[in-house]
Amino acid sequence: MLFSGIVFLFRFLPVFMLIYLLVPERFRNLVLLLGSLVFYGAGEPYYVLLLIFSILVNYGLGRLILNDKSIKNKKAVLCLALFWDFGQLFVFKYWDFAAENINKLISGGFIPGQAAAEGPLPVWSLTLPLGISFYTFQTVSFIIDCYRGKIKAAPSLTEFAVYISMFPQLIAGPIVKYDEVADRLRARRITAGAAENGLKLFSIGLGFKVLLANQIGTLWNTIMTAGAGNLSVTVAWLGAFAYSLQIYFDFWGYSLMAVGLGEMLGFRLPKNFYNPYAAKSVSEFWRRWHITLGRWFKEYLYIPLGGNRKGFWRTALNLLIVWTLTGLWHGADWNFALWGLSFFVIISIEKSGIGKWLEKSRVIGHLYVIAIIPVTWIIFAVNNIDRLILYLQNMFGIHMTGAIVGNEHFIRYIKEYWVLFIFCFLFSTPYPMRFYRAYKNKWYIILIIAAVFWFSVYEIMIGSNNPFLYFRF
Amino acid sequence: MKRFKNILRKCPYIVVLLITWLFMTIGGVALIFYRDYYSFEWDSFFSEPFFAAVMEDEIDGMAHGESEKPRIAKAVMANLGSVSYAGSESGSVNSGKTAADTEISENTSNNKITDVTEESLKNNEITSVIPDIVPKKIRYRLNFIRRFAAAKSSWEGMMTEPAEAADEGEGKPGQTLFTEYEPVETDSIYYSDAGKVALTTDYPYVTVGEDYFDDAVFFGDSRTLGISDYSGLNADFFCENGMTIYKLLDEKGVVYRKTGEKADLNRVLQEKKYGKIYIMLGMNELGYGNTAQYLEQYSKVLAQLRLWQPDSIIYVMSNLHVSRSKDDPTTEFNNININDKNAASATLANGTDVIYLDINPLFTDNDGYLKDELTFDGVHLYADGYMKWKEFLMEHGVVR
Numbered sequence: 001m002l003f004s005g006i007v008f009l010f011r012f013l014p015v016f017m018l019i020y021l022l023v024p025e026r027f028r029n030l031v032l033l034l035g036s037l038v039f040y041g042a043g044e045p046y047y048v049l050l051l052i053f054s055i056l057v058n059y060g061l062g063r064l065i066l067n068d069k070s071i072k073n074k075k076a077v078l079c080l081a082l083f084w085d086f087g088q089l090f091v092f093k094y095w096d097f098a099a100e101n102i103n104k105l106i107s108g109g110f111i112p113g114q115a116a117a118e119g120p121l122p123v124w125s126l127t128l129p130l131g132i133s134f135y136t137f138q139t140v141s142f143i144i145d146c147y148r149g150k151i152k153a154a155p156s157l158t159e160f161a162v163y164i165s166m167f168p169q170l171i172a173g174p175i176v177k178y179d180e181v182a183d184r185l186r187a188r189r190i191t192a193g194a195a196e197n198g199l200k201l202f203s204i205g206l207g208f209k210v211l212l213a214n215q216i217g218t219l220w221n222t223i224m225t226a227g228a229g230n231l232s233v234t235v236a237w238l239g240a241f242a243y244s245l246q247i248y249f250d251f252w253g254y255s256l257m258a259v260g261l262g263e264m265l266g267f268r269l270p271k272n273f274y275n276p277y278a279a280k281s282v283s284e285f286w287r288r289w290h291i292t293l294g295r296w297f298k299e300y301l302y303i304p305l306g307g308n309r310k311g312f313w314r315t316a317l318n319l320l321i322v323w324t325l326t327g328l329w330h331g332a333d334w335n336f337a338l339w340g341l342s343f344f345v346i347i348s349i350e351k352s353g354i355g356k357w358l359e360k361s362r363v364i365g366h367l368y369v370i371a372i373i374p375v376t377w378i379i380f381a382v383n384n385i386d387r388l389i390l391y392l393q394n395m396f397g398i399h400m401t402g403a404i405v406g407n408e409h410f411i412r413y414i415k416e417y418w419v420l421f422i423f424c425f426l427f428s429t430p431y432p433m434r435f436y437r438a439y440k441n442k443w444y445i446i447l448i449i450a451a452v453f454w455f456s457v458y459e460i461m462i463g464s465n466n467p468f469l470y471f472r473f
Numbered sequence: 474m475k476r477f478k479n480i481l482r483k484c485p486y487i488v489v490l491l492i493t494w495l496f497m498t499i500g501g502v503a504l505i506f507y508r509d510y511y512s513f514e515w516d517s518f519f520s521e522p523f524f525a526a527v528m529e530d531e532i533d534g535m536a537h538g539e540s541e542k543p544r545i546a547k548a549v550m551a552n553l554g555s556v557s558y559a560g561s562e563s564g565s566v567n568s569g570k571t572a573a574d575t576e577i578s579e580n581t582s583n584n585k586i587t588d589v590t591e592e593s594l595k596n597n598e599i600t601s602v603i604p605d606i607v608p609k610k611i612r613y614r615l616n617f618i619r620r621f622a623a624a625k626s627s628w629e630g631m632m633t634e635p636a637e638a639a640d641e642g643e644g645k646p647g648q649t650l651f652t653e654y655e656p657v658e659t660d661s662i663y664y665s666d667a668g669k670v671a672l673t674t675d676y677p678y679v680t681v682g683e684d685y686f687d688d689a690v691f692f693g694d695s696r697t698l699g700i701s702d703y704s705g706l707n708a709d710f711f712c713e714n715g716m717t718i719y720k721l722l723d724e725k726g727v728v729y730r731k732t733g734e735k736a737d738l739n740r741v742l743q744e745k746k747y748g749k750i751y752i753m754l755g756m757n758e759l760g761y762g763n764t765a766q767y768l769e770q771y772s773k774v775l776a777q778l779r780l781w782q783p784d785s786i787i788y789v790m791s792n793l794h795v796s797r798s799k800d801d802p803t804t805e806f807n808n809i810n811i812n813d814k815n816a817a818s819a820t821l822a823n824g825t826d827v828i829y830l831d832i833n834p835l836f837t838d839n840d841g842y843l844k845d846e847l848t849f850d851g852v853h854l855y856a857d858g859y860m861k862w863k864e865f866l867m868e869h870g871v872v873r
Contacts, residue, residue: 409702
């Protein structure tokens with residue numbers, strides 16, 4: 001089920017909320033768990049079993065760690081749990097990628113001009129279970145927190161299952177840490193004010209997704225349909241901006257919907273975005289973009305590896321590992337690895353001191369981020385290496401072929417999309433949300449949000465182009 | 474009352490949403506009763522709430538009698554395909570007939586199935602047995618249902634027999650040639666496997682320059698839009714996303730690219746003379762009516778074009794196949810269906826002034842799939858593909 005689908009908005013959510021509010025408080029976790037399994041099972045009727053099994057395994061191992069006094073045993077159980085979690089992630093997400101490349105390596109497919117022969121490893125072509133990257137990271141954080149002693153009292157099975165599978169954050173985050181929601185899992189009050197606020201946030205997120213991301217995505221789609229190799233410099237950059245805005249409003253919209261739903265249910269989910277495009281350096285961008293993922297990699301990988309405390313070369317190596325894996329987390333393909341590596345390079349350079357200088361600057365930092373982030377998004381978006389090279393060449397004016405899609409088209413696209421670009425630009429600044437927080441109870445804000453909600457519903461009803469970009473990660 | 478006030482004070486937004494939802498649902502139910510009740514389906518209720526009717530109103534442009542021609546509600550369309558022009562016995566269409574043989578006046582087309590003629594529906598004149606007491610709108614709807622049922626039964630009859638039989642008159646000069654292959658079993662109300670691929674009409678073509686297209690006009694869907702956008706040809710383009718052969722000649726049926734506004738071809742084609750007419754439609758018809766109906770409508774359109782433009786050369790272009798990843802035999806969106814449509818429309822060529830051009834060999838692999846390196850979405854060519862297409866068209870000039 002999609003948050004931006006009619007079935008969720010007008011069937012699942014009202015029915016679920018009604019039951020959720022009517023049952024006595026002690027049954028709320030159970031209702032939320034069952035509702036979440038229905039939500040997940042509607043999209044993944046088989047993989048819901050995998051989810052349940054994974055919850056049981058992690059709960060059992062987590063309790064073992066908590067109850068065991070010996071460090072040695074704890075370590076063994078920890079390894080077992082990590083093996084299970086990353087193992088299932090690897091099998092479903094990375095096996096094919098690994099197998100194909102190992103096959104290629106063995107048969108010499110990487111040598112130019114030599115045809116690849118059949119390799120020894122089978123390619124399984126499994127469908128990726130929805131949200132597996134997100135919930136795996138959550139179970140891992142729970143297990144490690146148990147090991148580190150951050151979690152003192154073991155949750156009940158229902159509480160743990162709700163923590164992992166709660167439908168607002170199950171499919172595409174935010175990646176919640178257990179101690180952030182532990183209190184609310186045990187007992188929570190649902191107030192009219194929170195429900196009101198939550199629904200408002202949800203509607204704003206829906207508007208971002210449907211009215212901004214989907215619409216600007218049409219331009220990106222048009223440009224990609226015309227072909228990466230045929231673009232003039234102007235059109236290539238226009239496309240890069242369009243995609244940057246699409247992925248931002250798509251994912252930020254989703255995260256807002258998640259936070260809003262969480263609030264309606266009585267939870268406080270962590271913020272995932274904090275005006276990333278208003279950052280003044282790429283390091284700062286990553287402190288504001290997909291915050292819960294960056295936090296996860298920092299706490300559970302970068303710091304344990306030694307962070308920046310073990311000298312220059314070790315820091316560089318740690319950064320390299322973290323960014324490569326961040327890239328690959330987004331997808332099993334070379335362009336994602338390349339995308340992660342590009343951040344490694346940029347952020348390493350920024351660490352030399354340029355970053356600090358940029359963050360203090362008034363204008364240059366903004367211009368720098370606005371110029372460099374779209375380039376990284378192109379690496380992210382175009383997952384065919386040949387076409388990616390063509391696109392980047394065209395962005396920097398190195399034309400291998402003539403630009404069929406030139407300035408004439410650029411002007412036409414601008415004429416068609418300038419209003420949308422202005423709106424997207426406006427909502428990329430912190431001001432609209434600041435305004436919203438200051439005046440959110442005024443009647444005109446309420447009417448505007450209601451209008452946004454129904455306009456979004458209308459767009460959903462008439463349009464078919466409504467995918468979530470961050471779903472298959 | 475006090476309690477309600479309290480709720481309203483604490484969560485006005487939720488109340489606003491609930492009230493608008495309630496009102497729209499009432500509106501939707503009213504609309505369904507008013508005009509759509511015959512096609513309302515409980516099956517789709519889960520994914521399409523009542524208020525969908527209020528919004529679909531806008532989609533189909535049929536609110537308040539805006540549209541003069543009957544259109545079908547979305548739900549029905551999905552189930553049955555198209556009946557936009559299904560007034561005649563489509564099952565017995567003689568696909569061998571050429572444009573010149575086709576009856577031009579819609580008045581005389583065989584409307585044996587129902588007593589409601591195409592023409593009368595167009596003019597909203599109700600000529601049926603339903604008494605006048607019934608309000609006009611509802612009578613109109615009831616007629617529609619009857620016509621519909623008839624069309625449905627004619628399809629069901631057709632599902633058993635192949636959609637077309639174009640073998641008659643074989644060997645005549647100018648007749649389209651086919652290469653045959655072993656057809657596969659299909660189970661669809663929309664198409665069957667034609668078992669043959671139509672070849673470009675045999676003709677002494679000459680290679681021409683771009684000025685050849687100065688008096689040319691193109692009709693088509695999103696692919697033709699690509700030619701218009703990227704080939705740089707100076708022709709008139711009437712095309713838009715989702716265009717179908719059924720909509721083409723509607724009043725305000727199709728967008729004129731130069732102005733960006735809907736044009737009425739009835740007027741345009743009577744005012745301006747074109748030397749060449751290029752037409753490529755069929756993709757959006759894949760799940761909208763069956764091949765026989767497509768062919769029938771195609772021949773009607775060609776006949777109408779011929780009437781308006783007696784001296785022009787008409788090029789019927791084949792629909793481009795889709796890529797392997799887009800080809801889906803479990804739906805109607807696949808190359809067998811596309812080929813079925815192409816083989817049908819190819820029979821309308823006569824080798825003198827109606828020419829069939831098969832553009833697929835330019836862009837497809839040995840299995841007939843659109844090559845992956847030529848397309849982003851598996852359906853549309855990259856911009857440079859249209860240059861190749863243009864060259865192909867330039868190699869197929871007809872100079873008399």
